[in-house]
Amino acid sequence: xxxxxxxxxxxxxxxxxxxxxxxxxxxxxxxxxxxxxxxxxxxxxxxxxxxxxxxxxxxxxxxxxxxxxxxxxxxxxxxxxxxxxxxxxxxxxxxxxxxxxxxxxxxxxxxxxxxxxxxxxxxxxxxxxxxxxxxxxxxxxxxxxxxxxxxx
Ligand SMILES: Nc1ncnc2c1ncn2[C@@H]1O[C@H](COP(=O)(O)OP(=O)(O)OP(=O)(O)O)[C@@H](O)[C@H]1O
Ligand SMILES: [Mg+2]
Numbered sequence: 001x002x003x004x005x006x007x008x009x010x011x012x013x014x015x016x017x018x019x020x021x022x023x024x025x026x027x028x029x030x031x032x033x034x035x036x037x038x039x040x041x042x043x044x045x046x047x048x049x050x051x052x053x054x055x056x057x058x059x060x061x062x063x064x065x066x067x068x069x070x071x072x073x074x075x076x077x078x079x080x081x082x083x084x085x086x087x088x089x090x091x092x093x094x095x096x097x098x099x100x101x102x103x104x105x106x107x108x109x110x111x112x113x114x115x116x117x118x119x120x121x122x123x124x125x126x127x128x129x130x131x132x133x134x135x136x137x138x139x140x141x142x143x144x145x146x147x148x149x150x151x152x
Contacts, residue, residue: 003030007107009098009132010036010073015113015145020073022143023111024080033084034077035105036070039097040089063089095131103137110136115145 008023010016020036027034043054043062054062070087077085090097102110115126125133125142133140 003027003032003109005105005107005109006032006034007098007102007105007110008034008036009094009110009112009128010038010070011094011113011116011128012038012069012073013113013115013117013119015115015119015143017073017076018145019111019113019141019143020076022141024077024082026109026111026141027077027082028080031083032109033086034074034082035086035088035107036073036077037088037090037098037101038066038070039092039094040066041093042091094128095135098128098132099135099137108138109141110138111141111143113145114142119145 003026006023006027008020010020023034026032040062043058045052066089067087070089074085074087088101090101098110110132112129112132113126114129116128118126120126129142133142
């Protein structure tokens with residue numbers, strides 16, 4: 001069993017930062033590279049008669065801001081001696097994009113938080129992680145949220 005390419009889905013929550021810490025440790029041990037992936041929804045407005053999608057300018061701004069934030073998180077991995085960390089973004093529904101990205105890029109492990117930005121401890125797992133665990137082609141390491149996060 002070898003882990004060479006680890007995918008870390010990041011929603012910029014504390015639990016996903018903890019997942020990144022674990023992923024860095026594993027990457028060092030296995031000599032794996034990391035990809036930090038953020039999925040964001042198509043920006044727009046829901047109106048009574050349909051959905052209006054944001055234009056290319058706003059889409060470009062969201063993409064640039066997301067990449068900037070991912071670079072900051074990638075710097076954490078670089079500071080922990082991970083050989084190679086790349087960033088990626090995807091537009092759409094989080095769990096399906098994570099599963100699709102992992103399969104297309106042949107990730108051999110996904111490391112993600114048990115919860116994310118919503119942090120509802122009532123649920124055993126957040127809905128993104130729940131679906132990824134069920135649908136991913138590869139193993140998924142679920143890092144539990146710290147107690148102070150899980151009891152929110
Ligand atoms: N949009 C996203 N892009 C990338 N990774 C994500 C995204 N959303 C969640 N994740 C990953 O999934 C983990 C769990 O988040 P999840 O969305 O399942 O829980 P939640 O936000 O607490 O609850 P929910 O979204 O179901 O209301 C996060 O720690 C992160 O690793
Ligand atoms: Mg969420």
